[in-house]
Each structure stands twice: as C-alpha cells, then as structure tokens.
Amino acid sequence: MVIKKPWKKILYENQPYPDNYTDETFLRDLRTNIKLVSLSEAIWGATLLLEEFCTVIAFVLIYVYLFNEWVRPEAIFNISSVLTAASFVLYRFLYTKDVKNRFGHDLRTVLIFVVFGYLFSPVLHTLTDTISTDTIYTMTFFMMVIHLIFFDYGVSAAVVSNSLSLSAAIFASICLASRLASAYHAFIFITVAIELFVLFPLLRSKVKSFYVIGSLFLFDAYFLMKSSMLFMMLFILTAVFINIGCPTFFIRYQKYKSNIYGPWDEAIVDDADDAINEQCNKVE
Template sequence: MDSNRLLDPTDAFFSTATVGRKKKTGTASGTRQLRGNYKKLLWFKQPFPDNYTDEKTFLDHLQRNPRLQPYEFWSLMADATVLVQHLASVAIFCCCFVAIIHGRVSPVAVVGWASLCTVLAWVVWDHWMGQELGAVNVPLKPTINASETSPEATPTLSPRTQQRLATAKSAVLIYAAVLGLSPILKSLTRSTTSDSIWALSTWLLMMNVAFFDYGGGTGAQLPASISTNSAMMASAVLASRLPSTTHVFSLTLFSIEVYGLFPIFRRQLRARSPWGHLVLTVTLVVAAWGGLFITLTGSGWGAFVAGAVLGGVLTFFSMGVCSWWLIGLQKYKNEIRGPWDPARPIIRRHWD
C-alpha cells in the first residue's frame, strides 16, 4: 500500500500533528503505531477512511467452520429412531387398512386394541405429569391471620383432577363426533374412482412423513398441523372405501390415535426413558415389517417372523449407512468467517 497516499497532508482525516510526526517516523510500522489499531466500527471517529483495509492484519482473524459440531455415530443412530418410529407407525396403519378392507381382521378388534394401548399410554403420561407437578410445587405451611373472621373457600377439585376430567370430556366429544360423522365419511367419495383414492391417499401420507415435526420437544402438545391434517385427510378418503359405517368409525378413530395422540406419547417417552424409547422402536419395527410381509404375501406367522427379522436387519443397516454418510459429508463443509462479515449486534433482553 502506498504510504505517501495514506499520509497525504491534504487528506481530511489527518491533522497537522500527524503530518509532522510522519517526518520523524518515516516507516510503515511507525505509521501504524502513530495511527493506532484500526477497528471495524463506524460509530466513533478514526483517522482512517470508511473503506480502509489493513492488508497486513486483514486475514489474522480468519475462521473456518467456527460453529461446526462434529457428529457422533451413536447420537445420529439415536436421532434416527424418531424417523423410524413414525415410518413404522404409518406402515402399521396402512397394513391395518388393507387387512380391514379385505376382511382379514375385524375393524372393532383393531380399534379396540389401539384404544386399550391409548388408555395405558395416557395412564403412564398422567403419572409423568404428576411427577412434574410434585417436583415443581413445594408445599408451604399455611399461615393463620387473626383478623380473618371466615376462612377462604378451598377448591373442591385439585388441578390434576380437573385436567383428568377435561381429558375425559375431550375423549367423549371426539368419540361422539367421529360416530356422528361416520355416515357422511362413508359417502364422501362415492363418485370418485378407487385409483384416484389410492393416489390421493399416498400423496397425503407422504406429506405426513415429510412435514412431521421430528425435532419437537416435550413441550409440544400436538404434531405439526400440516402433517396431522394430511394424515386425517388420508384416513378420511380411505375410510370412504370401507363397506359399513362401523368400518368407517373404527378406521377414523384408529387414525386419530395413531397420528394425533401417539406422537405425543413418543416424545414424552424419549425424554423420560431412553430404554423405553428403544423398546418401543424395536416393537414398532417388528410390527411394521411383519405386517408388511403378511400383507404382501398373504401368509401367516411365518411371513411375520421372516419380515420382522429381515426388516429389522435392513432397518439397522440403513440407519448405520445413513449415519456414516452424514458424518463423511462434514469434511466438505467450508464456512469461512472473517473481518469482512457484518458485525452481529448484541441485544440486551433484560434490563437492570
């Protein structure tokens, strides 16, 4: 860089004292000491132009991938179980629909077992909620005020009891709504060909898998709306192909339990019990692959066992390959940060 240009006396950024000192130093190092350290700030006056670039210190603070967090194999495998569980749930729902429409199983038996599992899951979930409330609420000793002539009225029901009653009320309302809408759903797509129904339901279920909230925490009360709505639409159009109102009611209620309630329990189980999450994953994979082999072959328990073994091995192998592939892609990540990047403001959210 031309030192004469930097120390031009006619430049508006330099004072007369600066020009006088330039004669004493006469070197670039002396100039840098004279002018001080350049700071990339515009809110206070510096003896540098706005477009000044210090060529010798420009790349000193260059950083490559400053926020890179290396993946670990087993952590990726654990995260992949969330995807595997949801895919297995969708596969189980499809296998149950095929078995119902072909008359291999009773729709009442399917929804009965699903409802029993839902009630057991709710009991476990209610126990977890009780533990949280017990850990948060610390009992305080009551204080007695002598000036009070009459005691305050205490609530007759505890918050947990009120929550349980609200849950029971919601369950009854859902049951009554599905029962009342079943005749309408049965005739919903009477004028539509079956090929269009199969294609539409396939796309809707693919949307459910694509838009599902796989990273939702325990605070999430419901899955992503697009995912849930697409699954409900898919179950509605599929139920319209069933022969009776009982079939329609059973499949619709079964879909609500699978796509609306089951994801909430899965999130809580993953946060509460890693071993329980692992056992549930294995159970869903075995049931999904076994049911898929029975659906494709039309055989019995032999096909179920073969599908469970082969499908389990294939699932574990796919999870491992995808995890190693994602780890290998990290070497191609090249995010460069340097002094040319815009400064990030620090916003104070809490004021003293």
C-alpha cells in the first residue's frame, strides 16, 4: 500500500495529485464580506466626492460671474492668486522636502505658464468661437461629468484616470473661455481652472479636513443664493443626497454583498497613473 504525502498548496514540487486537486483544508481560510465599510468611512468617502463637486460648481460660478460681468476679472485673479500662493507655501513647507530647490523650479513653472498663457489667450479665446453656444454648454456638461467620474478620490479602481479627468476639465474651460468678453477674461478664467483642477487637488490630498469642504460649500451656496435661489436649493439638496443619502443607502444594502476571500491567488491589475504618481512622489 502506497501512502501519499500530504497535499501542499505549492507548484514547485512534484506531488502525486492532479493539478486541480484540493483537500478539505483548502477552504478553511474562506471568508465572505470581510471588507465591510462603516458609516463614518462611507460619509468620508462621500465627502471627497462632494468636495470635487463643489469645486466644479465654483468653477461654473466663476464663469457665470465673468460672463455676466458681475465681478471684475482683476478681483478674481487677485483673490485666486493670493489663495494659491498661501496654499503653495503651506504645501511646500509642511508636506515636501528640499524646499529651496523646489521653490526655484516652481517659480520658473509659474512664470512660463503666465507668459505663454497670456500670449496664447487670444488663440484660446477664439478656438471654439465658431461652435454654437448650446453645443459649448452641452460639451462642458459632459466634460464635467467625465471629470467627476474618473477623478482620483483615493480609491484604487480601474476606472480612476487622473489624465482623463484633468483633460476633460481643461477642455471644458477652453470651451467656456470662448464665450467670455475678451482674451484677458479667457486668460484669467483658464488660470483659475488650472488652480482649481491641477493645484487644488494636490493640497486637498494632503490636508484632509472638513474645513476645506465646509469653506467650499459655503462659498458655492452664498454666490448661488446671490444669482438664483432655485439653483442654491438644488445645490443644497444635491449635497445632502451625496453626503448623507448615498452613504446611508450604501450601508443599508452592503449586507447583500457576496464577496469571497480565500487561499487562492488573485490577479491584480496595475494602473499606469498610480505608477506615475509614485514616481512623482519619490522625486518630491
């Protein structure tokens, strides 16, 4: 009588068992739904979505105020520049190393953007001038939806694409810039778009606080109230649905999940954007 050796979950050793053989111990480590989300975690995740939604609303409000000439473009440029400079100092001195060398690189980048942005603003202002206004607004709406869908909210998922999300936001800003009064307005509007969609997310990824979302929410609600009470109410209802309604429904229905975790090897797909972000963090 031949006694077989005990079966092991290995591939580098010849065993007297078929390749697809498993014994009764294989499923001992089987677990189901071990990664349930708590209500506080769900609310915080929804807050990240609400934060970016408020950023998009602020972007649209700035366009509306510039388009209707309810505010001088210099005022928007000065306020946004002061806030960006203060945020830059906070980000560099608290969250990065080698501040002196990075400061010179950042200063050159800002000067290049300001010079070339101002020189090419007449081109950007007339780039989509021949397209109808309704088409411009429709494209802007869909670009903002794409931006919100593919934005990086800190969740490792295949749908996340920083490049696509940023490209959609910049394309929307170029589309809207053609409807402003002058190339100078277009330059300021695109500058604010860069600050909101390129620089602001970098700071928010480090400063994770409810003060940021609170300030954004109050800013949007106040200026929506001055322009339209109906839109302000819709904005508040949407914010409540995102930050309270969605987490509540998620927690209520996550018990119906049927995710299994066991001793088998699971395939993991690497995201190209994640690899790029890791390299950028190492450089900083």
